[in-house]
Amino acid sequence: MKPPPLEHVAPASVEEAVALLGEAGDEAKVLAGGQSLMPLLAFRLARPGLLVDLNRLGTELGGVRREDGGGLRVGALARQREVERAGLLGVLGEALGMVGHPAIRNRGTVVGSVCHADPAAEMCALAIALDGSLELRSVRGTREVAVDDLLTGPFTTTVEPDELAVALRLRPPEGWRWRVLEVARRAGDFALAGVVAGLDATGERGRVAVFGAGPRTYRVEGAAAGLVDRAVDAAAPVGDLHGGAAYRRHLVGVVARRALAQLGAAAA
Numbered sequence: 001m002k003p004p005p006l007e008h009v010a011p012a013s014v015e016e017a018v019a020l021l022g023e024a025g026d027e028a029k030v031l032a033g034g035q036s037l038m039p040l041l042a043f044r045l046a047r048p049g050l051l052v053d054l055n056r057l058g059t060e061l062g063g064v065r066r067e068d069g070g071g072l073r074v075g076a077l078a079r080q081r082e083v084e085r086a087g088l089l090g091v092l093g094e095a096l097g098m099v100g101h102p103a104i105r106n107r108g109t110v111v112g113s114v115c116h117a118d119p120a121a122e123m124c125a126l127a128i129a130l131d132g133s134l135e136l137r138s139v140r141g142t143r144e145v146a147v148d149d150l151l152t153g154p155f156t157t158t159v160e161p162d163e164l165a166v167a168l169r170l171r172p173p174e175g176w177r178w179r180v181l182e183v184a185r186r187a188g189d190f191a192l193a194g195v196v197a198g199l200d201a202t203g204e205r206g207r208v209a210v211f212g213a214g215p216r217t218y219r220v221e222g223a224a225a226g227l228v229d230r231a232v233d234a235a236a237p238v239g240d241l242h243g244g245a246a247y248r249r250h251l252v253g254v255v256a257r258r259a260l261a262q263l264g265a266a267a268a
C-alpha cells in the first residue's frame with residue numbers, strides 16, 4: 001500500500017519547523033529517520049496532512065556530546081548508528097546494538113525512537129533507566145520533560161502535536177554499572193522482553209527498566225535484593241503470536257536476574 005496524499009515540507013531551520021508545527025497542529029507529523037513512521041504511513045495507520053521533514057537540519061539537530069556533570073546530549077537528528085559508534089556511553093552503545101539491524105540504525109534516530117514510544121523499544125527503557133529527558137520546543141516555548149513522565153501507553157506520549165523534540169539528555173548516576181539484556185526470536189527482532197539494569201558502586205542499590213512487557217516501558221528501583229521480583233510484579237505483558245503473556249512475564253525475571261547477576265548483585 002502507498003501512503004495517503006500528504007504535503008511534505010523540509011524546513012531549513014528549527015525555527016521554521018516549529019512554526020510549521022504550530023500552524024498545522026495535529027494535522028502534522030514530524031519525520032526523522034522514518035523507520036517507524038514510513039511503515040505506519042504505508043499501512044495508512046497514520047494519516048497526517050503534513051510531514052515536517054527534519055532531514056535538512058543536521059547542523060542544528062545532529063550530533064551527540066558530553067555535557068557538564070557527566071550527562072550526554074543526543075540531538076534529534078543523530079542517527080542511532082552514529083551514536084552507537086561515538087562510543088561515549090557503553091550502555092547506550094550496547095542497547096543500540098539491539099535495535100533492528102545496521103541499515104535501520106543508519107537512518108533511525110535515538111530521539112525518534114523515544115518519541116515513537118514503542119513499549120518494546122530499547123531506547124525508551126534506556127532513557128528512563130538513565131534519568132533521560134526530552135527537550136521539547138514549540139511556538140509556545142521550550143520545556144524539558146522526564147521521559148518517564150512522557151510515556152503514557154503504547155505509542156502514546158504527552159508530547160503535544162505542535163512540539164518538536166530537539167534533544168534527549170541522559171544523566172547516568174555516577175559510579176553505576178549497567179547491563180542490557182533481552183530475548184528476541186532472531187537478532188534484530190523486537191524483544192519479547194528485555195531490561196536495562198544498573199547497580200550502584202556498593203552493589204546494594206539498583207534499577208531495572210523493563211521493555212516488551214507492558215503497555216509502556218517502566219522502571220523499578222531500590223534495594224538490589226527483591227528488585228527482580230518487583231520488576232516481574234510490575235509486568236503487564238500482552239501475549240501475541242511471538243510469545244504468550246505468561247512466557248513474557250517469565251522472561252522479565254530471567255533477564256533481570258541475569259543482568260543483575262552479571263553486574264555482581266549478590267541478591268540476584
Ligand SMILES: Cc1cc2nc3c(=O)[nH]c(=O)nc-3n(C[C@H](O)[C@H](O)[C@H](O)COP(=O)(O)OP(=O)(O)OC[C@H]3O[C@@H](n4cnc5c(N)ncnc54)[C@H](O)[C@@H]3O)c2cc1C
Pocket residue numbers: 029030031032033034035036037038076098099100101104107108109110111112113114115116118120121122123159163164165166188189190191
Ligand atoms: C525492520 C525493523 C526493525 C526494527 N527493530 C527495532 C528494534 O529492535 N527496537 C526498536 O526499538 N525499534 C525497532 N525498529 C523501529 C525503529 O528503529 C525506531 O522506532 C526508529 O528508528 C525511530 O526513529 P526514526 O528516526 O526512524 O523515527 P520516525 O520513524 O521518523 O518517527 C517515529 C515517530 O516519532 C515522531 N518523531 C520523530 N522524531 C521526532 C522529533 N524530533 N520530535 C517529535 N516527534 C518526532 C514521528 O512523528 C513519528 O511519530 C525497527 C524498525 C524496522 C523497520
